[in-house]
Amino acid sequence: MSEVRPTLPTVESAAPGGTHVPLIDRYRERLPFAAGDPLVSLQEGSTPLLRAPVLSELVGATVRLKLEGANPTGSFKDRGMTCAVSAAVREGARAVICASTGNTAASAAAYAARAGITCAVIVPEGKIAQGKMAQTLVHGARVIALQGNFDQALAFVRELTDTHPIVLVNSVNEFRIEGQKTAAFEVHEGLEGRLEALCIPVGNAGNITSYWRGFRELGAAPRLYGYQAAGARRWSRGGSSSTPKRSPARSASGVRCAGRTRWRRPGTRAARSAR
Ligand SMILES: Cc1ncc(COP(=O)(O)O)c(C=O)c1O
Numbered sequence: 692m693s694e695v696r697p698t699l700p701t702v703e704s705a706a707p708g709g710t711h712v713p714l715i716d717r718y719r720e721r722l723p724f725a726a727g728d729p730l731v732s733l734q735e736g737s738t739p740l741l742r743a744p745v746l747s748e749l750v751g752a753t754v755r756l757k758l759e760g761a762n763p764t765g766s767f768k769d770r771g772m773t774c775a776v777s778a779a780v781r782e783g784a785r786a787v788i789c790a791s792t793g794n795t796a797a798s799a800a801a802y803a804a805r806a807g808i809t810c811a812v813i814v815p816e817g818k819i820a821q822g823k824m825a826q827t828l829v830h831g832a833r834v835i836a837l838q839g840n841f842d843q844a845l846a847f848v849r850e851l852t853d854t855h856p857i858v859l860v861n862s863v864n865e866f867r868i869e870g871q872k873t874a875a876f877e878v879h880e881g882l883e884g885r886l887e888a889l890c891i892p893v894g895n896a897g898n899i900t901s902y903w904r905g906f907r908e909l910g911a912a913p914r915l916y917g918y919q920a921a922g923a924r925r926w927s928r929g930g931s932s933s934t935p936k937r938s939p940a941r942s943a944s945g946v947r948c949a950g951r952t953r954w955r956r957p958g959t960r961a962a963r964s965a966r
Pocket residue numbers: 766794795862892893894895896897898899944945946
């Protein structure tokens with residue numbers, strides 16, 4: 692009997708350089724942290740860059756997937772959160788807050804717990820992914836549901852942090868953008884600078900801004916393709932005249948926001964260079 696063996700995708704470099712090194716340690720010279728600063732880490736970053744043979748065949752190009760779900764709380768938010776919470780602790784903060792529909796909440800809750808400080812999360816009522824809500828509660832965050840959408844929840848926490856000594860850890864916090872740019876460093880290193888295009892989901896354009904910043908710092912300029920939820924205000928060319936709907940796409944909870952947070956901020960530049 693002849694044995695038919697399936698052809699398996701090859702596994703590339705099992706352990707990317709820096710695995711298990713906290714992200715701030717790995718890229719300290721490119722981040723706003725000095726040796727000896729408080730480090731709040733759950734060993735984020737250094738995620739796999741996986742070859743995707745089926746997708747490659749489908750699109751006729753070599754496709755790789757950056758598995759950001761391999762971060763400690765399951766999303767890329769951990770890259771920014773290690774920086775935002777470390778900086779908050781450095782400033783002496785005793786509490787952080789965010790508005791979120793899921794991933795940011797879970798990440799903020801986990802890093803605040805690691806730091807031993809309080810985390811409050813404002814969620815648009817009924818619009819948070821249940822698994823993420825569970826994670827957030829398990830990590831001990833105080834969760835308050837607000838009637839309205841994500842953008843209203845964000846406006847509320849911005850107002851609150853303007854008048855109270857609580858650090859806002861949504862992606863309007865520059866440390867979040869700084870931390871998340873390390874994903875671009877890893878992709879660039881993993882492919883030895885040969886990346887041609889990056890495809891990425893876009894909500895408030897924090898993450899695409901981070902990648903754009905990371906690549907620019909390395910002198911790289913891959914094409915950036917951003918994908919928004921249907922109904923959100925368009926970031927790309929001609930987008931400024933379109934009106935955001937109040938409740939964009941119900942199915943993609945991670946990008947379910949009108950996309951106004953970084954409007955006229957650096958995200959606009961990242962989005963303009965996105966095609
Ligand atoms: C899984 C996932 N993808 C994409 C996004 C959108 O990121 P940004 O708002 O930085 O564009 C989010 C934001 O919550 C997310 O959780």
